[in-house]
Amino acid sequence: MASIELKNVSYIYGENTPFEKKALDNINVRFESGRISGLIGHTGSGKSTLVQLLNGLLKPCSGSILIDGRDIWEFPKKIRDIRFRVGLVFQYPEYQLFEESVYKDIAFGPVNMGLDKDEIDRRVRDAIVFCGLSDDLLKKSPFELSGGQKRRVAIAGIIAMEPEVLILDEPAAGLDPMGREEILGGVWSYQRRNNSTVILVSHSMEDMARYSDNIVVMSDSRIYMTGACSEIFKHADKLVSVGLDVPQITRLIHILIKRGIDIRDDIFTIEAAKDEIMKLIRQKQKGGFPEC
Secondary structure: OOOEEEEEEEEEEOOOOOOOEEEEEEEEEEEOOOOEEEEEEOOOOOHHHHHHHHOOOOOOOEEEEEEOOEEOOOOHHHHHHHHHHEEEEOOOHHHHOOOOOHHHHHHHHHHHOOOOHHHHHHHHHHHHHHOOOOHHHOOOOHHHOOHHHHHHHHHHHHHOOOOOEEEEEOOOOOOOHHHHHHHHHHHHHHHHHHOOEEEEEOOOHHHHHHHOOEEEEEEOOEEEEEEEHHHHOOOHHHHHHOOOOOOHHHHHHHHHHHOOOOOOOOOOOHHHHHHHHHHHHHHHHOOOOOOO
């Protein structure tokens, strides 16, 4: 799978006009291949601009975007091919559905890739399995489906192109807890099964902690920090200072530490917290639990 990198990238909306606004300011960041990278930042930090640059929907005003070391704008007339390699699922992707049947909507990308009929059919059916859809939906109009089903169809349309890099901008926005688990759990399983490169944008710190291998934090059009989840969520005060938060379980751990409990400060999942707290309980049973 491909790695994707931004080198000295800046982007300005309305450049050289009275409405000029710098959305990205000299960005340098690398999204490693075969990993799920979380991308977080407050509203207006530049996340959406960054992900649109990654598959060539926008062209940087300066700097380079590299896939496996090659500039995606080296041959501007071939930028369409980049969009097959880097699949982008927008927030509320169900609003992008337009075909008369679910099958045709999912097949739209593979058809435009010039694939033969059998390969298109295989990809469509593989994509619906991944997204948890049944064959009997393929003949239906996408507009007859529920909101959650529409979301899955839209994601399946990107998955069917089998991109080397999959970018999802708030894929679980507006879904109930079960819907979030189905979508994000499916993305996690897809990534682990295919060893693909995934970039996941979300405002949910719990989602970041649960599904990401590492995190990129943006603030005011720049990269604020990068690192493994355990390293990023150690810096709760820094995250709060740029309008973000930490997972609730991490907040609880920090409260325990402030009360004198000798517990690790790099915990960001409920499972890890349970293991650590059970260890403390066993210590207490042996008479070694510290007083608060």
